[in-house]
Amino acid sequence: MRRKQVLQGNIIVAKAALAAKCNFFAGYPITPSSEIAQFMSRELPRMGYDFIQMEDEIASLGACIGASLSGRKVLTATSGPGFSLMQEHIGMAVMAEIPLVIVNVMRGGPSTGLPTKPSQADIMQVRWGTHGDHPIIALYPAFADEIYSETIRAYNLSEKFWNPVVLLLDEVIAKAHEDIELPRKNDIHIYKEKIHRIKDLNIYDREIGENPPRVDFFKGYPIHIDGLEHDKHGWPTSDPETVNKMQTLRMQKIYHYLDEIVKFKEYYMEDAEIMIFSFGVSARSSLAAIKMAREQGIKVGLFQALTIWPFPKIPLKERFKRIKKVLTVELNMGQTKYEIERVSSDDVEKKALLRANGIPFTPKEVLDKIREF
């Protein structure tokens, strides 16, 4: 039997990042994510790698982009206000197709907001924070073991799809010290793509649905990386046909692989007449509430999203063919509630339990809401 440990959520992120071979961190500490930077500042130099505390979050992501281009596996960690500052560089990384893993331990907002209180506030900021149409992947663990596995998955997806991946975390879970059994090294799958030796500099050239090739940056090839729209060589262009092709390539590299990217867990769903849609700490409130409801004979189940973006539209639509009552539970004023409205038909009765005052829902509060159906 593996030995159980007691680890703080933030430290689980840092340990998983190191297990995924992260070898660069640039960041600016911010509550409630600071322990990630603190841990990496000690561990990375010890391993011969780099930790840089930058002057702010804009510079932090800039440093991560540079490091990623040079072949490093990078990490930065922040909270809502810092994540706002990172938006421009997130767009740059999407446009230039650069792998990044960004952890956002959310807190109440807007602005400086509620620094030490949980809020599932940045779900829409993750999706649409940077300007322009763009693909984004966001993962959202709820339990200690999921923090570990989803951090590893964030690296694998960012490396495979050459795109920023955001790991969202709730303050309650990031700050709690919880029992966890870490997996053995051999049980961890780390995605590794072979490096292509490019001949003709067409680094963005590929068919729709294909991933961009991993190229050997800074090894004797002149490569053009740009935030401007570009052609297959990476040179700036505004030719409508090329722009259309490049936009499609970037979107489809994600949307062709939804089966691989979209992950969720289901509890008590086999005979459920009511479905709760939730994630993070709210999924934990909901699951505890469902156990109480089941004791009272209420047939309710949980759909816990582990991938929040791309939104789990297809599996949800499938569930709505059978289940005609849905309760969205989220610690904000209603962000994914609208996504649920988009993916469910009019004959589905929809309710939402929403709050943004820094206090997670107790199971009893969720139970009371379930009973309103």
Next chain:
Amino acid sequence: MENRYEIRYGAVGGQGIITAGALLVDIAVKRENKFALESPTYTATVRGGPTKVDIIISDQRIIFPQACAIDFFVCTYQKPFDLYKERLKDDAIVITDSNLVKDLGDTKNWKLYRIPIINETKKQLGNIILTSVVTLSITQKLTNIIGYDNMVCYIKKWAPEGLVDLNLKAIKLGRDLIN
């Protein structure tokens, strides 16, 4: 709901209760193979302001990660007592420092122990920081949520060299204070 036991320690920063929470969870997980979770205060209040740590221990995986029906509460100062007595069960076991928590308000059906934890720790052990192990020992004795032998073994290994005896004295003091 899962078979869970909820514990809250409240104090002012520096009295050592955050350490007490960490010790309790570590013993429960590593020596008793239980599921456990603790959420300590981490803001500037840990340096002299009101602090608390919530601990949940269960035989099953802990689903909801916050304390919402507290079974056991130790508090060594008035302000944290006023702030953190919410969410206590009506029949909770409540231990307060008899010198530093004067106003208890409505004591419901609490099983109440008023004992001079801080004074006796200072007088008998010479350092207020040992409140951590005293609190742990009080918790062990009154709840049996962790075994006595497991606690002693753990503390012997955990205590810095030369301070093992002092920590064992702290365990004894915790037990004596309850008698």
